[in-house]
Amino acid sequence: MNRLALPAVLAAIALVLTGCAGGTPADDGAPVDLSQVTLRVGDQAGIQSAVVEASGALDGAPYTVEWAQFPAAAPLLEALRSEAIDIGIAGDAPTLTALSSTDSIKIVEATRSPAHGGLALLVPGDSPVQTVADLRGKKVSPTTQGSIGHYLLLRALEEAGVPAEEVEISFLQPVDAAAALNSGAIDAWSTWDPYTAVAQQESGARILRDSEGLGTGLTFLDANTAALEDPGTRAAMADFTERYATALQWARENPAENAAIYSELTGRPAEVAQLMADRAQRETEPLDDALVTELQEVADRYADYGVLRSSVDVGSAVEDLAAPAGR
Template sequence: MRRPSVRLLLALAAALPFAVSAATLKVGDQQLQTRGILEASGQLKDVPYTIEWFNFPAAQPLGEALNAGAIDVGGLGDAPLIFAYAAGAKIRAVSATRSIPLDLAVVVPDHSPIGNAADLKGKRIATTRGSIGHYLAIATLERANLKQTDVTWAFMQPADARAALASGSVDAWSTWDPYVALSEARDHSRSVANGIGLSSGLSFEAATDEAIRDKRAELADFLRRVAAGQRWALDHPDEVAAIQSRVTGLPADVLKTVYQRAQLHPVPIDNALIAEQQHTADLYLRADVIKTHLDVTPSFDKQFSSSAP
């Protein structure tokens, strides 16, 4: 006789009226930023379910993991959410945060002759395809009246992009924190453009449709803890930086810069926010990154917005 699968057994257990939940919430993180905030703020104490963490270097592979159902929920920026949704990912944003977009920048070596966005013409730009860095580069070129064909794109993950910039195989790197802060502090890079006036500063926790349906209570509780941790972190950058430094190995001074300048805080998912996300999607369409018009409204689920304290 064929043995029942673990998934089936868990489903049957969940259906019993007095069964104790044995749910595991699989959480995707980038550079352990969410986990660092939760640990520092004490929000990982007395969690009534298991959290299994998966760390990713950037939003693109995290979005792919969501799309594959390998994780239930994960944090990613506004542009990567659009990129994943346009690719057919069955995911929806279930909570939102906003930061000051100084945490996005196009950086160049200190000795580079590039002084502003117009100087990027004819240059080679490294970024991660579909990332907020990719979005920033496109928006920066557009504001400088440059076309995408005026530059050469080098799509790669952050570690490879940092090495490429250091070796001179690319002229500029469009990226996000903690990579911006790390490049500035350790590689003596400088910014020639940032996200002010170009980026909404929005980022999201996105969950799979399956997790929203089957792990609603765990997801709501997790999102409450994340929002509480983010609010706590606004006034405790030293503590968050120290904890995350121990977890990630990144320098504490760099991480403190990240938190102080971003001022990351939770915001409700409302119609105005969705309109901002639509603006971002429309830029991707103009840039031919996505091929057809995308209505972003179905990529949001507002039911968890009241979960934030």
Template sequence: MSTRSTRRSFLTKLAVAPIALSPLAAAACGGNSAVREDGSVDLTKVTLTIGDQAGIQQSLVEAAGVLDGKQYEVRWSQFAAAAPLLEALRSGAVDIGLAGDAPTLNALGSGADIKIVSATRSVRQYGLAIVVPQGSPITSVADLRGKTVSPTTPGSVGHYLLLSALREAGVPANEVRISFLEPVNASAALSSGAIDAWSTWDPYTAAAQLDQGATVLRDANGLAHGLSFINAYQEALDDPGRRAAVRDFVGRYNKALDWARAEPAENARIYGELSHRPPNVARLVSDRSQRTGGPVDDQVIAQLQEVADNYREFGVLREHLAIAEHVDRGLY
């Protein structure tokens, strides 16, 4: 099937029903210019600002063509990792953003006024991994005792993977020198030998493997559920216009995930163009970033609660998080 006809079939399924508010909700929004007198939302007057990491989500929806025909304006804001993205979300600089389970929990634990509105799950989890330089004598996680490892940023999925892998191997975390480095600095440190291992995610894992010859010491299979989430700023959800746009975007984004699984080569090509990644890296990232999207149901909440409890045991979260209290199920 051609890309054009594939796009058309997806867009046919994306017919958006008129979005109306109850009289009470319309009254609550006061002078919101996106709300008509009859309580319906005029999406042409709404701007949705979306936080993205390394261009992956923007390239996905542009490759799939799922934003064609949308009525609201979309602005993208790019970040190197989840931590700065979530900080922007917490401040209201972006309305929504996609992040992994661990950084989402870290943001919630720090009191961020955000809600989880949608879930995605990896088909393959090999893009999240602990890697070591080419020719490294380190052959097992147990060999990391006394070594320097960067789990990228604090509270990241890389941080969670490292702590989980160390626990699995029976290595106390205080027997490893942990050095938090932003992805660009961590890549340089791995290449130069300044660190012995790097716990990170795609596209950085793929680039380390293909550009530097790094090898995977331990991937996330069996240690993580492969969950990521679309998180929303509470103020955006409280605004009728932006809430309607978020609901519409979530539906379109899930269709883009379907498209990416059906058209991996085209997804890789466009991701490479937008991110300026070499074709071999773009293909590997595309293959490993295949996901399914859906609501935050009871199973997802239970699995995220497990991660939260582990993170508290690791000492990253200071207090217990009741995950169900931080979910907005009203967008499905």
């Protein structure tokens, strides 16, 4: 499985898949030569790219895929906004954070994880903190600003009746946050897998509050508008989203092989990899009115927390790849 030996963070890999040149009609009816298209896909920690590769979902794709790796959603979305990548995966909260400051990003596919991808508020195993209310006066990292970890922390504090200003919030990148939790520099950490699983299994971290009832478990494939307006790139993205759904199905149907991916990808013990793989299972969901309404509620709450720069109209941020550009 050497082909799955991808770095856990900040790696840059290129997966070149060529097939028949096949033509797809452009908006003006002229065929698009997908063999000339390179689709730049943003991933976090190499996980999705490894699953896609192992599943064989991209076999025969008539375009080239280049993967770019990021440690979290915030830098991925910034790369998307700056058009360094065409499409990338990000959770609901960071997607909304990005949408509040730009109209150059659209949601093109939705997936949901019943286990919310391991999103949880963690404390050291021997911490005297037993409830979220005990975090008053404590130092907590919600990982990056505007992340799903940030949203979970604010929701958990609200649930516990603790004003956010009564907690010292320190935004740290995952590696720094893990070190800070282990050293006692922070009292709690709100994060997601693979970081949650590693902290649980290797550092004995304890889940203070999971995201059940507080989060949606939604993750999106987001695209920039420049890529969507290009007929060739748009056609490649439409095909890629279908293949990505196939990869997710493969992961659900092959749990042992999926867990092996996590083990080799992260270099972690089998029990850590299995936990991550189990909690990573997700399925695609239609971008319908019900989902838009659900996400709008998250956006409105996040705006009320003062995290979003401006309000977000979720409906206008959803793009149907099956429709012609601009419609």
